[in-house]
Amino acid sequence: xxxxxxxxxxxxxxxxxxxxAFKYSRQLxxxxxxxxxxxxxxxxxxxxxxxxxxxxxxxxxxxxRKGPTFRHELSDKYKAHRPxxxxxxxxxxxxxxxMVEAFDIPIFEQxxxxxDDLIGTLAGCAVRAGTRxxxxxxxxxxxxLVNDDIKVLYPKxxxxxxxxRLFDAEAVNEKFGVPPSxxxxxxxxxxxxxxxxxGVPGIGQKTAVRLLNxxxxxxxIYENIELIRPxxxxxxxxxxxxxxxxxxxxxxIVTDLPVDFxxxxxxxxRFNREKVVPLLRELEFTSLINRLPQxxxxxxxxxxxxxxxxxxxxxxxxxxxxxxxxxxLAARLTEAGRFALDTETTGLDTMTAELVGLxxxxxxxxxxxxxxxxxxxxxxxxxxxxxxxxxxxxxxDPNIKKIAHNAKYDLQILRRAGFTxxxxxxxxxxxxxxxxxxxxxxxxxxxxxxxxxxxxxxxLIGEGKRQICISRCDLKETADYACADADMTFRLYELxxxxxxxxxxxxxxxxxxxxxxxxxxxMESAGITLDTxxxxxxxxxxxxxxxxxxxxxxxxxxxxxxxxxxxQLGAVLFDELHLPTGRKTHTGYCTxxxxxxxxxxxxxxVRLILEYRTLAKLKSTYVDTLPVMVxxxxxxxHTSFNQARTATGRLSSSEPNLQxxxxxxxxxxxxxxxxxxxxxxxxxxxDYSQIDLRALAHLSGDRELINAFQNDDDIxxxxxxxxxxLPQAEITPDMRRFAKTVNFGVIYGMSGYGLxxxxxxxxxxxxxxxxxxxxxxxxxRAYLDATKGQARARGYVETILGRRRYIPDINAANRQVRxxxxxxxxxxxVQGTSADIIKVAMLDVRRxxxxxxxxxxLLLQVHDELIFEVPQQEMFFMSELAxxxxxxxxxLDVPLKVDLKYGANWGxxx
DNA sequence: ACTATCACG
DNA sequence: ACGTACGTGATAGTT
Numbered sequence: 064x065x066x067x068x069x070x071x072x073x074x075x076x077x078x079x080x081x082x083x084a085f086k087y088s089r090q091l092x093x094x095x096x097x098x099x100x101x102x103x104x105x106x107x108x109x110x111x112x113x114x115x116x117x118x119x120x121x122x123x124x125x126x127x128r129k130g131p132t133f134r135h136e137l138s139d140k141y142k143a144h145r146p147x148x149x150x151x152x153x154x155x156x157x158x159x160x161x162m163v164e165a166f167d168i169p170i171f172e173q174x175x176x177x178x179d180d181l182i183g184t185l186a187g188c189a190v191r192a193g194t195r196x197x198x199x200x201x202x203x204x205x206x207x208l209v210n211d212d213i214k215v216l217y218p219k220x221x222x223x224x225x226x227x228r229l230f231d232a233e234a235v236n237e238k239f240g241v242p243p244s245x246x247x248x249x250x251x252x253x254x255x256x257x258x259x260x261x262g263v264p265g266i267g268q269k270t271a272v273r274l275l276n277x278x279x280x281x282x283x284i285y286e287n288i289e290l291i292r293p294x295x296x297x298x299x300x301x302x303x304x305x306x307x308x309x310x311x312x313x314x315x316i317v318t319d320l321p322v323d324f325x326x327x328x329x330x331x332x333r334f335n336r337e338k339v340v341p342l343l344r345e346l347e348f349t350s351l352i353n354r355l356p357q358x359x360x361x362x363x364x365x366x367x368x369x370x371x372x373x374x375x376x377x378x379x380x381x382x383x384x385x386x387x388x389x390x391x392l393a394a395r396l397t398e399a400g401r402f403a404l405d406t407e408t409t410g411l412d413t414m415t416a417e418l419v420g421l422x423x424x425x426x427x428x429x430x431x432x433x434x435x436x437x438x439x440x441x442x443x444x445x446x447x448x449x450x451x452x453x454x455x456x457x458x459x460d461p462n463i464k465k466i467a468h469n470a471k472y473d474l475q476i477l478r479r480a481g482f483t484x485x486x487x488x489x490x491x492x493x494x495x496x497x498x499x500x501x502x503x504x505x506x507x508x509x510x511x512x513x514x515x516x517x518x519x520x521x522x523l524i525g526e527g528k529r530q531i532c533i534s535r536c537d538l539k540e541t542a543d544y545a546c547a548d549a550d551m552t553f554r555l556y557e558l559x560x561x562x563x564x565x566x567x568x569x570x571x572x573x574x575x576x577x578x579x580x581x582x583x584x585x586m587e588s589a590g591i592t593l594d595t596x597x598x599x600x601x602x603x604x605x606x607x608x609x610x611x612x613x614x615x616x617x618x619x620x621x622x623x624x625x626x627x628x629x630x631q632l633g634a635v636l637f638d639e640l641h642l643p644t645g646r647k648t649h650t651g652y653c654t655x656x657x658x659x660x661x662x663x664x665x666x667x668x669v670r671l672i673l674e675y676r677t678l679a680k681l682k683s684t685y686v687d688t689l690p691v692m693v694x695x696x697x698x699x700x701h702t703s704f705n706q707a708r709t710a711t712g713r714l715s716s717s718e719p720n721l722q723x724x725x726x727x728x729x730x731x732x733x734x735x736x737x738x739x740x741x742x743x744x745x746x747x748x749x750d751y752s753q754i755d756l757r758a759l760a761h762l763s764g765d766r767e768l769i770n771a772f773q774n775d776d777d778i779x780x781x782x783x784x785x786x787x788x789l790p791q792a793e794i795t796p797d798m799r800r801f802a803k804t805v806n807f808g809v810i811y812g813m814s815g816y817g818l819x820x821x822x823x824x825x826x827x828x829x830x831x832x833x834x835x836x837x838x839x840x841x842x843x844r845a846y847l848d849a850t851k852g853q854a855r856a857r858g859y860v861e862t863i864l865g866r867r868r869y870i871p872d873i874n875a876a877n878r879q880v881r882x883x884x885x886x887x888x889x890x891x892x893v894q895g896t897s898a899d900i901i902k903v904a905m906l907d908v909r910r911x912x913x914x915x916x917x918x919x920x921l922l923l924q925v926h927d928e929l930i931f932e933v934p935q936q937e938m939f940f941m942s943e944l945a946x947x948x949x950x951x952x953x954x955l956d957v958p959l960k961v962d963l964k965y966g967a968n969w970g971x972x973x
Numbered sequence: 974a975c976t977a978t979c980a981c982g
Numbered sequence: 983a984c985g986t987a988c989g990t991g992a993t994a995g996t997t
Contacts, residue, residue, distance in 0.1 A: 649976095680978080720980085927982065
């Protein structure tokens with residue numbers, strides 16, 4: 064595997080393919096200056112993907128030269144059917160050449176031959192020079208070049224290059240039915256309309272494959288022409304011999320051109336960022352900039368890290384270490400009226416990390432660093448009390464706007480250090496998320512949005528085992544680093560604030576997301592009490608139970624094996640016990656619960672495995688893990704809510720995830736019992752009833768669906784009545800269950816097949832149900848179509864509050880990719896509207912709790928429910944206040960209904 | 974680092 | 983003819 068790799072790009076084929084793939088797409092087609100750039104984008108995209116995925120040691124690129132080739136001389140019809148190259152494609156080819164030059168990839172082209180011939184020749188030379196070769200192309204002809212050393216990277220059928228496959232000899236055989244050496248002969252027989260190779264009339268794919276399986280090429284066919292059956296085919300071949308032979312010449316790639324190829328010139332070493340980045344900017348391919356291969360990172364020991372400020376940026380960063388400077392800084396921040404801030408700390412966990420320093424930036428290029436916890440301070444260190452005296456008037460002043468990247472973190476740290484911060488105005492991370500950015504790190508955004516390559520933290524603290532705490536780093540370097548963080552945050556703020564405005568995201572941002580930050584901070588720092596004793600007892604019982612099941616499984620299998628290994632489990636079930644295999648995963652047999660469920664009547668072992676899986680999962684994920692995560696500080700369990708993670712606007716929860724605590728089954732309930740209210744308190748759970756379906760009713764405006772909710776009907780029964788055409792009295796629990804699945808399926812963009820898998824219905828019944836559903840709820844169908852249409856027309860879909868999800872694949876040529884995009888487009892407005900509603904409710908509930916000076920605390924949000932910890936004497940107020948404000952959070956065309964439960968723990972509530 | 978599996982809404 | 987439900991995060995096994 065140490066053989067070096069040469070990647071050869073077929074520029075012409077790639078650009079053509081990208082051009083046609085994007086032709087009907089409205090996305091990414093035209094830049095602000097009106098330049099058509101879709102094919103350039105497609106090309107650059109695959110270029111970067113290949114550099115990242117294949118990490119070639121060498122690369123080269125081949126272009127077609129204009130003008131006739133030897134093939135034209137052989138056949139005046141060659142490529143005669145090709146339409147004139149579109150003018151916007153010609154312009155893009157120039158851009159591609161610019162791109163290739165910026166990347167410093169050696170260009171090969173030769174008059175009279177096509178890119179394929181050059182590539183064939185280059186590949187041969189390279190293999191003789193001792194490399195492996197991968198050809199990246201959109202032209203299937205290159206498949207004939209495949210051998211042990213040469214492979215072809217080619218897009219999957221119908222797709223763009225977002226989905227490629229690497230073709231080796233076996234894959235070529237699979238695709239064509241013949242090995243690579245016979246691909247040219249195959250094409251000579253079948254013909255190729257796009258190249259106007261006529262082939263042998265009457266011979267199609269099937270016959271060609273059959274002939275070539277019997278005879279090893281065109282020559283072999285004619286040598287054995289007497290043996291060919293049926294007679295008619297033999298006669299056709301005889302008659303068309305010259306056509307066949309000429310077609311073979313046309314379709315055979317030349318591999319012995321005289322070219323001047325020196326492997327050494329093709330080193331895929333460093334390219335010139337100063338050329339590539341500006342070009343990508345000019346073409347408005349900002350999303351591609353952060354996918355550029357990173358320059359080898361300055362390792363902490365090897366060379367002196369280049370400390371910001373980067374040379375091209377004008378900035379004034381200052382270490383604040385005298386009382387005079389501190390006073391001046393307070394005045395400066397007050398005068399500016401707004402500033403970005405960033406903290407340096409001893410760790411990432413807000414519960415344990417300590418403040419090391421604080422940086423602030425009141426204007427672009429202006430930064431100040433306040434050291435607090437440096438160990439080897441050369442100069443002045445500030446005491447918290449000194450900073451408080453000077454800065455509290457600034458920090459606590461709600462009229463002085465605070466800007467931060469992931470403000471929640473810095474504010475938690477500052478709060479724990481004893482500061483109160485008011486006036487949080489702008490979180491650049493949340494803003495970037497609303498704008499659809501995927502990579503949300505400050506460094507990543509600075510690079511993709513500001514074009515600034517920031518010093519990685521590892522340049523200061525090192526990486527891996529020898530990593531040190533920032534409190535031990537050089538003070539001056541740390542100051543520069545920290546100031547750069549605040550400065551870049553400020554710059555991003557200035558860039559993103561108007562962008563939010565332009566994209567109509569400002570209200571959502573300032574009225575929902577930003578005010579939610581302190582709410583989430585309070586939830587996180589509140590934590591929840593956990594009965595660790597209860598869980599420890601469970602752990603012991605589960606261990607004993609698991610051991611028993613394990614023994615049983617080994618006995619039935621005849622030998623011990625690792626039940627948690629899908630590979631070994633598959634071998635036992637399917638190879639040894641010969642159970643019928645269900646679906647397959649691409650690594651082997653599928654052994655998930657759906658497959659095992661089908662097999663549970665066929666062998667005793669299956670039930671045991673299912674039980675083992677359930678118990679082992681619950682034990683390792685919850686029972687054993689949660690007690691360990693209880694904070695030493697207050698004996699409570701603190702999750703972390705991520706506000707900028709999901710594509711739909713939901714929150715997510717991690718470390719630990721408290722949004723997926725088991726609830727189904729007796730064991731799940733038991734785990735929930737470990738989440739308790741402290742003495743004198745109760746847990747109150749308020750959950751929205753059917754919020755997603757109510758959101759769907761509102762968004763679609765479907766009369767029937769709205770009526771059902773306005774009548775406070777049981778929505779699943781209501782749907783069952785419509786699906787079966789029966790009165791309520793005749794709806795059985797099974798019917799209701801199917802209706803429920805269909806109700807949810809619609810929200811997910813389900814197909815007949817999907818419903819079949821999710822139920823025990825047949826395919827026909829499933830399809831029938833879906834059809835009937837849309838007949839009975841015509842507004843829903845119209846809405847779903849309109850939503851897909853919006854995604855296609857604008858490139859995004861949105862929720863009731865205007866939250867967006869960009870759907871780049873909605874016009875994908877690949878059907879699978881496109882349909883997946885359609886399902887996302889359908890689901891997001893529904894799921895996202897629910898997320899909007901509960902976020903507003905959280906703000907309203909908390910505002911009212913504060914106004915009434917209640918001691919109750921919001922602890923958790925689980926997508927459609929809020930969990931409060933309520934002092935017993937407040938239950939009367941809270942059980943009225945919470946559901947009322949939740950139900951009134953937004954005004955929909957259907958009522959919002961909230962169910963209440965309370966109890967001493969999360970498992971037993973009523 | 975990736976895959977398969979499974980917990981939740 | 984083909985592949986198949988939306989959104990998350992954690993774990994264990996495998997590379």
